[in-house]
Amino acid sequence: MDMLVFAGASVAKIAVVMVTVLITVAILTLAERKVLSWMQDRMGPMEVGPYGILQPIADGIKLFFKEDIIPAGANWVLFSLAPIISLIPAFIGFAVVPYGPNIEYELYGVTIKPFIISDINIGILYVLAFASIGAYGVILGGWASNNKYSLLGGLRAAAQVISYELNVGLAIIGVLILAGSLSLVTIAEKQAGGFWHWNLIGGLQIIGFVVYVISSVAETNRLPFDLPEADSELVAGWMTEYSGMRFAFFFMAEYANMILVSCIASVLFLGGYHAPYPGTLLPGILGYFEGVAWFTVKVYFFLFLFFWIRATLPRLRYDQLMRFGWKVMLPLALANIVITAIVVYVLR
Amino acid sequence: MATLSFFYFGSVIVLCALLVVIFRNPVYSVISLLVMFFHIAGLFVTLHAEFLAAVQLIVYAGAILVLYLFVVMILNLQQDDSYQRQVKWGLGLGLLALAEVIAIISKAALPDEPAQSKTAAAAAGEAATVVGNTEMVGKALYTTYLFPFEVASLILLVAMIGAIIMAKKGIMEPGPLRESK
Numbered sequence: 001m002d003m004l005v006f007a008g009a010s011v012a013k014i015a016v017v018m019v020t021v022l023i024t025v026a027i028l029t030l031a032e033r034k035v036l037s038w039m040q041d042r043m044g045p046m047e048v049g050p051y052g053i054l055q056p057i058a059d060g061i062k063l064f065f066k067e068d069i070i071p072a073g074a075n076w077v078l079f080s081l082a083p084i085i086s087l088i089p090a091f092i093g094f095a096v097v098p099y100g101p102n103i104e105y106e107l108y109g110v111t112i113k114p115f116i117i118s119d120i121n122i123g124i125l126y127v128l129a130f131a132s133i134g135a136y137g138v139i140l141g142g143w144a145s146n147n148k149y150s151l152l153g154g155l156r157a158a159a160q161v162i163s164y165e166l167n168v169g170l171a172i173i174g175v176l177i178l179a180g181s182l183s184l185v186t187i188a189e190k191q192a193g194g195f196w197h198w199n200l201i202g203g204l205q206i207i208g209f210v211v212y213v214i215s216s217v218a219e220t221n222r223l224p225f226d227l228p229e230a231d232s233e234l235v236a237g238w239m240t241e242y243s244g245m246r247f248a249f250f251f252m253a254e255y256a257n258m259i260l261v262s263c264i265a266s267v268l269f270l271g272g273y274h275a276p277y278p279g280t281l282l283p284g285i286l287g288y289f290e291g292v293a294w295f296t297v298k299v300y301f302f303l304f305l306f307f308w309i310r311a312t313l314p315r316l317r318y319d320q321l322m323r324f325g326w327k328v329m330l331p332l333a334l335a336n337i338v339i340t341a342i343v344v345y346v347l348r
Numbered sequence: 349m350a351t352l353s354f355f356y357f358g359s360v361i362v363l364c365a366l367l368v369v370i371f372r373n374p375v376y377s378v379i380s381l382l383v384m385f386f387h388i389a390g391l392f393v394t395l396h397a398e399f400l401a402a403v404q405l406i407v408y409a410g411a412i413l414v415l416y417l418f419v420v421m422i423l424n425l426q427q428d429d430s431y432q433r434q435v436k437w438g439l440g441l442g443l444l445a446l447a448e449v450i451a452i453i454s455k456a457a458l459p460d461e462p463a464q465s466k467t468a469a470a471a472a473g474e475a476a477t478v479v480g481n482t483e484m485v486g487k488a489l490y491t492t493y494l495f496p497f498e499v500a501s502l503i504l505l506v507a508m509i510g511a512i513i514m515a516k517k518g519i520m521e522p523g524p525l526r527e528s529k
Contacts, residue, residue: 078375122482125402129389132410136382139414143375143421151421158418162411169406182399182482 005110013117017094025255026056032307039311066244071146074241078144083242083249086137089130090256096123097263098185100273100292115273115292116185123184124176127264128169131219134257135161138221138228141250142238153237156318157221157228163325164218164225170333171211174340175268178203184264188272195276200269204343207336209269211329213305216261218325220254222306224313227321262302263295270298350394357391360384374420378413385409399482 030045030053037044045052070076100115113119120126135157142154178199179187191198199205218225229237239250266272273291280287316324364384371377385408392401489497 078379120398122398122402125399125406129402129405129410132406132414135410135414136417139417139421140375140379143417155418155421158414158421162414165410 001108002110005108006112009107009110009112010117013114014095017099017117018091021091021094021256021259022252024259025252026060028255028258028303029059029251030056031303032310035304035307036311039308060248063244063248068244068246069241071241073146075144075146078140079241080246082137082141082144083246083253084137085140086134086253087249087256089134089137090253090260092130093127093260094263096120096126096184097260098188098267098272099295101288102185102189103288115288119183119185122182124172124182124187124264124268127184127260128165131168131257131260132161132165134253137250137253138238141242142228145238145241147241149234149236149240150238153228153230153234153240156230157238160218160221160225160227160321160325163322164215164329167211167215167325167329167333168219170330170337171208171215172268173333173337174205174208175199175203177337177340177344178205184267184272188267188274191271192274192278194274194278195271198269198271198274203340205269205336205340207332208340209265211333211336212265212269213302215325215329216265217306217309218321220257220261220306222254222258223310224315225321226315227318230315232315258303258306259299262299262306265302266295266298272298353394354391357387357394360387361391375417378417378420381416382409382413385413397481399485 033055034044034052045055048054048058070079095117096119098116098119102113102116102119104111104113106112138157138161139154142150142152142157145151175187176182179190181187181190187199191202196202200209221228227237228234229239231237234240239247242250273295275281275290275294280290282290361384364380364387367380368377368384371380385404389401389404389409392398392404
């Protein structure tokens with residue numbers, strides 16, 4: 001019975017998070033086009049619904065009903081498997097993110113945490129592990145398409161992910177030293193009590209923050225680091241041969257990864273669900289939802305940052321990408337670890 | 349439950365390890381190796397070694413195997429080039445390895461003091477869940493095993509320098525390429 005209640009509550013939480021993520025993906029596809037348009041003094045999609053707000057639904061229906069094409073020379077097993085390998089790791093990471101305060105409720109004698117699906121003691125490593133698995137979808141999809149542009153895109157993705165994953169891992173070590181834990185819930189709890197306790201400001205993790213944000217843009221294959229896709233030279237890179245729902249899977253994986261990276265960045269550096277002021281303004285249960293609202297605001301700030309960077313910066317050349325990753329970001333991240341470790345050691 | 353999951357993970361690991369060498373297409377071999385790494389990580393989780401499980405995925409599945417895939421895709425091996433007949437060597441080494449496995453299993457199946465070792469393992473598992481095994485691994489690495497740990501990092505450094513020198517032939521002597529830079 002206890003097991004059943006616990007499983008039911010977990011499934012309910014997972015369903016809420018999954019639906020929220022999928023809706024956010026739909027919103028983002030429209031928001032990206034709208035934000036880019038406004039930044040370039042255009043109007044963006046205007047046809048479907050008032051101000052084009054029904055555009056994501058139209059896009060979804062279009063992709064769903066498209067013909068399912070597998071190129072003649074393609075390896076169909078891997079060609080079909082690649083979008084799934086891409087999508088699943090993108091969704092799995094959301095299991096360990098704390099969306100709200102770490103409170104407990106008794107439901108039929110079972111303790112349930114309504115805002116946390118799972119608090120595992122290696123939370124952040126779990127996210128990193130599955131983020132690195134997502135690259136297989138890109139690499140295998142590029143290889144299985146039997147197309148030179150796809151293959152080049154896949155190879156670039158492999159090199160890029162290895163280079164920048166390292167920087168993501170090193171950039172967060174400063175935060176881990178400050179929190180003394182790998183659990184995202186604990187990391188968020190340690191930053192309570194106003195914005196001056198956040199790791200970015202109170203912990204002086206400015207270098208770590210910058211390295212993390214830049215590296216995560218590169219890891220999600222977004223402009224200016226979208227060399228695996230690179231429309232101007234590789235047609236559409238590893239996605240060249242994909243269409244219909246398989247293409248939609250890759251697309252959803254990219255956006256889900258963006259959301260996940262934004263969630264992790266807000267938890268690690270901006271205090272997660274904590275408001276910029278100590279405590280909450282609203283009393284009781286409403287206060288918990290105030291926390292969730294602040295978390296949402298922070299996540300959307302990062303998502304806007306993704307669009308802003310895309311509208312502002314031109315794409316890097318491949319050698320610039322590698323040089324930047326290994327010769328600028330890596331030393332910065334290492335310096336951040338050394339400085340943080342020394343300061344923490346001296347002060348404690 | 350624990351035994352059941354062990355047999356599931358164990359059998360998939362053995363199956364995938366076999367498939368790695370059975371597949372003719374090197375990309376399939378890499379994928380079955382990936383599945384195998386996942387199940388090894390699962391085995392670590394059932395042993396309450398979550399940290400090792402995550403590291404297994406990050407290092408092996410996330411980095412090393414991606415490099416393998418990279419190389420396999422770039423080389424684009426022809427079927428005839430990639431396979432040579434090495435039955436004699438394979439048979440000899442395989443028999444040696446088999447003898448070793450049998451020796452280990454026969455030792456493990458007849459343990460000297462079963463009760464004591466079991467309680468020790470249970471106690472270690474309990475301690476790990478209380479303190480968190482990441483802390484325990486960290487403490488062990490930086491206190492008890494500090495010297496081997498540092499030696500291992502030095503070995504890796506040597507390997508890195510070696511790789512750089514092999515990749516950049518002529519980096520040691522001044523050539524026309526270097527002067528022109």
